[in-house]
Amino acid sequence: MALREINLMVEPGETVALVGPSGAGKTTLLNLIPRFSDPLSGRLLLDGTDTKALSLRSLRSQMGLVPQDPFFFHDTIYNNLLLANPSATQEDMEAACQAAQIHDTIAALPQGYQTTVGERGYRLSGGERQRLAIARVLLQSPRIVLLDEATSALDTVVERKIQDALAVLLQGRTAIVIAHRLSTVLSADKIVVLEKGRIAAIGPHQTLVETNPLYRQLYETQFETHMVEQMEQSESAL
Ligand SMILES: Nc1ncnc2c1ncn2[C@@H]1O[C@H](COP(=O)(O)OP(=O)(O)OP(=O)(O)O)[C@@H](O)[C@H]1O
Ligand SMILES: [Mg+2]
Incomplete structure (x- = not known):
């Protein structure tokens, strides 16, 4: 059993951060949502409808996935982006890449989007x-x-770029995020601590730091951040 007794409500527009040690069941829980796998018992409802009553196509068209190690086809950046939205124009792509903080990198390549x-x-x-x-x-x-x-440590400039890209991505959407970076954890509306397949605690950052030893340990040792930023951010979180 990778997950047990999971009871979780996510409100529209909310950002929920999933945290927990390696093997706690974070990816397993996330994978239930687009039905990459189904629970042996229990139900998963979307707006009150059992997701098993929806077609996979309809269910998955409502969600976008940013995996830990994203896959791209052996093709141009342009064609890879077109797959996400076949009616997207070059301008749409550039706007999305600007917002995602990747346009300048692509534009600087000799063949750009090609x-x-x-x-x-x-x-x-x-x-x-x-x-x-x-x-x-x-x-x-x-x-x-x-x-x-992604779990990899990033330098401060890239860290900031990802943070800005995520802010645009999560704005106005319902998001479930397996969070490894402190900035993501702190910007979540609620944090779910998973431990050995169970939800050990749900709460805002400061409450969890004070009441949940596992969360405090993750906060002190696991979340990827830079010392200065960590201090700035925990000050603003208080
Ligand atoms: N297909 C599977 N069959 C059997 N056990 C699995 C399967 N997938 C994952 N597990 C087990 O379920 C548990 C939870 O795995 P999961 O990948 O959800 O952890 P995680 O919290 O995402 O960890 P990490 O932070 O390392 O990504 C682990 O003990 C893992 O070995
Ligand atoms: Mg995982």
Whole structure:
């Protein structure tokens, strides 16, 4: 059993951060939402409707996914973005990439949006891949966003870019985010602490720091951040 006794309500427009140690069940829980797998018992409702009563196509068209290590086809950036929204124009793509903080990087490539990426193509860095995946979801413009944040440590400039890209992505949408970065955790409306497949606690940051030892330990040792930023942000969170 990877998950047990999960009872979670997500309100429209809310950002929910899932945190917990490796193996706690975060990805398993996120994967239930687009029905990549189904629970052995229990139900998952979307606006009160059992998701099993919806077609997979209708269910999944309502959500955009930013995986931990996004996949791109061995094709141009342009064509990869077009898959997210076949009616997108070059202007739409550039606007989405601007918002996702990846346009300047693409524009600086010799072939720009016509650069081939994916296996054997131009090697985008981890941070670039995640930002391009964010642009892809912005083009799709779903009302629900599922995000599995990358764990790799990023330098301050890239960190800030991702933070800005995420702010645009999550604005006005319902989001469930597996959070590894402190800035994401702090910007969530509520934080769900998973431990060994169960929900150990749900709450805002400060309450969890004070009442949940596992959360406090994650806060002190696991969340990716920079010392200065961490201090700034915990001050503003207080
Ligand atoms: N398909 C599967 N079959 C059996 N066990 C699985 C399967 N997928 C995951 N598990 C197990 O379920 C538990 C939860 O895994 P999950 O991938 O959800 O953890 P996680 O919280 O996302 O961890 P991480 O932070 O390392 O990504 C782990 O013990 C894992 O080994
Ligand atoms: Mg995982």
